[in-house]
Amino acid sequence: MKGQYVVTDVEAVVKPTRPTIVMWNRLEGRPRTANFDRALKAEVRDALWMLTRQWQTGEYQGEDAGWPVFAKIHMHTTPLTKYRPEGGAPEALPLATPLEAKVEQLPIQWSASGQKMHLDVRAQIGRQWRRMLSSAGLGAYEVQFREKYRFEVPTADAASAPVSAHRGAVQQYTALAGRCIDGGELYLYLVGQSGAPRASDGITTGSAVDKTALDELGDELVEWFASIYRAPAAQSAWKPSSLEYAFACSVQKKGAEKVLSADEYAHGHLDWYAFDHDPGEPGFGSLPELLPPENPVTRSFIPTPVAFEGMPDTRWWALEDRKTDFGDVKPSTTDLAQLLLIEFGLVYANDWFLVPFRLPAGTLAEVEGMAVTNSFGERFWIKAAGQGNDQSWHRWNMYTLSVKGDDPVQADTSLLLPPCTSPSQEGRPLEDVHLVRDEMANMVWAIEAVIPGVTGQGQSGSEAAEETAKYHRGRIGASEPAAAEDYAAAISYRAMTSVPEHWIPFVPVHVPGSNREVQLQRSRMPRTIAGDPAPEPALIEPRTGLLRPGLDGGPVAKFFVHEEEVPRAGIRVTKSFQRTRATNGEAHVWLGVRKQVGRGERSSGLSFDDIVDVEKTE
Incomplete structure (x- = not known):
């Protein structure tokens, strides 16, 4: 027959090359009722019924999975060796020092608006200097030091308002004046002057021996203060424009320097999730004495099953403990953390094993692999999870470092255990600033809820604002505004309108060279007082150190905050003293900052050019 085709490979012909619609017939059970309560009760019947029930639930299906009985892990550990604040020089990282204390430490604000601050610390240093003089047999020079470094009650004028407006500050000054040495001034002279300043400068000594002894005591005083407070001479890792810390650490890994950067740390507890691997950073330079070789470690373990409260029982007929009820957790559809927790608690039972491994603090560990032997004698080589392209959405792991950038590079599966602190003691906030958005005024306000008092303790910002305004009105002699005359007009x-003095405005301005990008610039509100003889009203400055960059220690400079740092919910920034003990028992005290989410928008009521109704009186 002409046109006949001979098929030599039937399988290749019938194999579908395009998606096709295939019909299937299946056998499925139809319930007699819509209620499955009885079917899920697992009622106890005779033995044959129980065995059949187990067969129905698939409990007899074997998984051909052996139980791990032995494991051997091989990994490399390398300690962190160097630290560098953003824009600063690299330095050695002593692992005995908690990393939070190294990163968060801020200088003590010794003065603001021309007035001395932290009278408590100044008096503490003065008392220590007095004890040192007495112990060294140099107590006769105490009077000269008290006269040279003395406390004086400020004169009540406009410049001394941060002190004179508050009764507690005036009382503190009065108690210290003429009775105590201003140790802060002595300390700042010893560490802040050029030309090798000495403690005996300006002091009339009886002999050269006493002069030398005073100079040696001055060096001891500086060392004593450094052992009590971690206070750098200048800000290091703190970024005022972002209200965050930025720094980096490095390790020597496989003959090269590996840089771990933390660009947005401000939540108060430093851990592995604050770091990212920065492959584009070449390194901090060579410090040969600080580059220990990698430490390869191979250890053997007996895997231990993971057990937790409420874990599902692996047997069908076993009764579980009802103390933990994962079914009572009702997460939202977007709460992934709770959904993962419930899935783990309800589904996984004997599927996870624990391989204990102790790492020293301040170590970067990388697992090369793990050899596992099961109960059948089979051995498996298991590599670290999450390997492959860092940008692949199929990759999943936990407790590892992210890689900065969007380049398709290999994922970093190493584990970082930074030298962090145990739970530290945190004092009451010295500063508490709430940055909120005011959509009606189209600006951001920095509300100083707590301001630093000159005594060294936090003070309510609203109360301080009222006391300051009252002080200036009393100084000028202004009385309360007189009642308006009864005009015929109805408006x-x-x-x-006025705004409380502890509300500091931040107005949006364009970034130089851009017509669209916006940043927030610190501004000042006028202090308007009826009867003020000054030609122009004074401008209100912030009282907190968080908002004063560019106002102290030199020419006045503008201060900007990135617009994206203040979300719609706002932020809360607090500064307080913190104290902890390191692994060697040494105590560390430092002044640190923490940033938290705010409580939403606020309205200042600020408006211009208003027409208001006039209330008529009968």
Whole structure:
């Protein structure tokens, strides 16, 4: 027959090359009722019924899975060796020092607005200097030091308002004046002057021996203060424009330097999730004495099954403990953390094993692999999870470092255990600033809820603002505004409303060279007082050190905050003293900052050019 085709490979012909619709018939049970309560009760019947029930649930299906009985792990550990704040020089990283104390330490604000601050620390240093003089047999020079480094009650004028407006500050100054040495001034002279300043400068000594002894005591005083407070001479890792810390650490890994950067740390507890691997950073330079070789470690373990409260029992007929009820957790559809927790608690039972491994603090560990032997004598070589392209969405692991950038590079599966602190003691906030958005005024306000008092303790910002305004009105001699005359008009004109003095405005301005990008610039509100003889009203400055960059220690400079740092919910930034003990028992005290999420938008009520109704009196 002409046109006949001979098929030599039937399988290749019938194999579908395109998606096709295939019909299937299946056998499925139809329930007699819509209620499955009885079917899920697992009622106890005779033995044959129980065995059949287990067969129905698939409990007899074997998984051909052996039980791990022995494991051997091989990994490399390398200690962190160097530390560098953003924009600073690299330095050695002593692992005995908690990393939070190294990163968060801020300088003590010794003065603000021309007035001395932290009278408590100044008096503490003065008492220590007095004890040192007495112990060295140099107590006769105490009077000269008290006269040279003395406390004086400020004169009540406009410049001394941070002190004179508050009764507690005036009382503290009065108690210290003429009775105590201003140890802060002595300390700042010893560490802040050029030309090798000495403690005996300006002191009339009886002999050269006493002069030398005073100079040696001055060096001991500086060392004593450094052992009590971790206070650098200048800010290091703190970024005022972002209200965050930024720093990096490095390790020597496989003959090269591996840089771990933390660009946005501000939540108060430093751990592995604050770091990212920065492959584009070449390194901090060579410090041969600080580069220990990698330490390869191979250890053998007996895997231990993971057990937890509420874990599902592996047997069908076993009764579980009802103390933990994962079914009572009701997460939302977007709460992935709770959904993962419930899935793990309800589904996984004897599927996870624990391989204990102790790492020293301040170590970067990388697992090369693990050899596992099961109960059948089979051996398996298991590599670290999450390997492959770092940008692949199929990759999943936990407790490892992310890689900075969007380049398709290999994922970093190493585990970082930074030298962090145990739970530290945190004092009451010295500063508490709430940055909130005011959509009606189209600006951001920095509300100083707590300001640093000159006594060294935090003070309510609203109370301090009221006391300051009252002090300036009393200084000028202004009285309360007189009642408006009864005009015939039903409306009146108001040029501007007032805002409390502890509300500091931040106005949006364009970034130089950009017509779209916006940043927030610190501004100042005028202090308007009826009867003020000054030609122009004074401008209100912030009282907290968090908002004063560019106002102290030199020419006045502008201060900007990145617009994206203040979300719609706002942020809360606090500064307080913190104290902890390192692994060697040494105590560390430092002044640190913490940033938290705010409580939403606020309205200042600021408005301009208003027409208001006039209330008529009968």
